[in-house]
Amino acid sequence: MTTAPLVILGPTASGKSDVAMALAGRHGDAELVAVDAMQVYRRMHIGTAKPSTADRAAVPHHCLDLVDAAGEFTVTDFAAAARQALAGIADRGGRAVLVAGTGLYLRSVTDPMEVPGRWPGVRAELDVRVGVEGVEALHRQLGGLDPVAASKMEPTNTRRVVRALEVALGSGRPFSSFGPGVDTYLPAPFVQFGLRWPRPLLAERIAERVRRMIDGGLVAEVISLNQGPISRTARQALGYKELFDFLDGACTLDAAIETIITRTRQFAVRQERWFRRDPRIRWIDIDNDPVATALPVLESAWQNSN
């Protein structure tokens, strides 16, 4: 008897947390694992739509509040934390329900990703060289060291070019020799469901949710974060970045809110695009009530894969 972890994934505001709570309400052995790159930060609650304390008291949640908002956090850190959480749940005889919005983080759990290490010295040197020589020059060098990786990225994509060169120079191995890459989908012991909305409806939900966050005190949360240090990654989170700009006097509150809504909508599309490539995901189409629509499907999966 296997108890394959269930995955409920979808774009922001798709209702996956509500669905997961409803499912957990019917199964006392369910434990939720948040697969979300921003909910790992402490002191960032409202803007990350983190599960409420009431929900967290009612059902065990994992992978929330793993690091302070001033701390650095990476995919590798997440993969380690999530694997540990899954092991713990299995030991207790529970069943994991992953609630996933961050595609890369989910892949780091469902797939055997071999993420290369870091070479800070090499990296620092490359960061300087980018400014002096330009990205294209670094891309040409990457082409000599690792033609496969170089051909798979735009010569103008500084982030990817620098990272691939960092790994190639630091490790002495081609970047492309680390694992199969995210475009390979192997069979995985996870049963994955995606919540899919018509875009106009999801856009409405996003706008409503952003306004609810503002009414719920998001500005105060950001002001409080603004008092002390905050990591680069946490600072650019949707809803935070724009309010930091507002607090700096760069725009009005209304303009900041509109920007948050637009960017969140764009983010939701990016999430869709990431997830929809994965042939292992079964999609549940929703146009009104996520819980009513998705719960029966998940219930049936819960039974069948037990």
Place this chain on the structure above:
RNA sequence: GGUCGAGUAGCUCAGUCGGCAGAGCACACGCCUGAAAAGCGUGGGGUCACCGGAUCGACGCCGGUCUCGACCA
């Protein structure tokens, strides 16, 4: 009512001397290996407010109409 200004992509606006209609944003599509709510790429979109005129040729010049704004009465 008069004067002046404006009207070009969904939005904000460029468009030189009359010679193939442009940008940013938005939108669509694709990519993504220690920052991923990040980063990068590709693309579709036009009755140049409307009607007429002169010209080989008009978004542009001429006449008229409409709409918006400012100012004057």
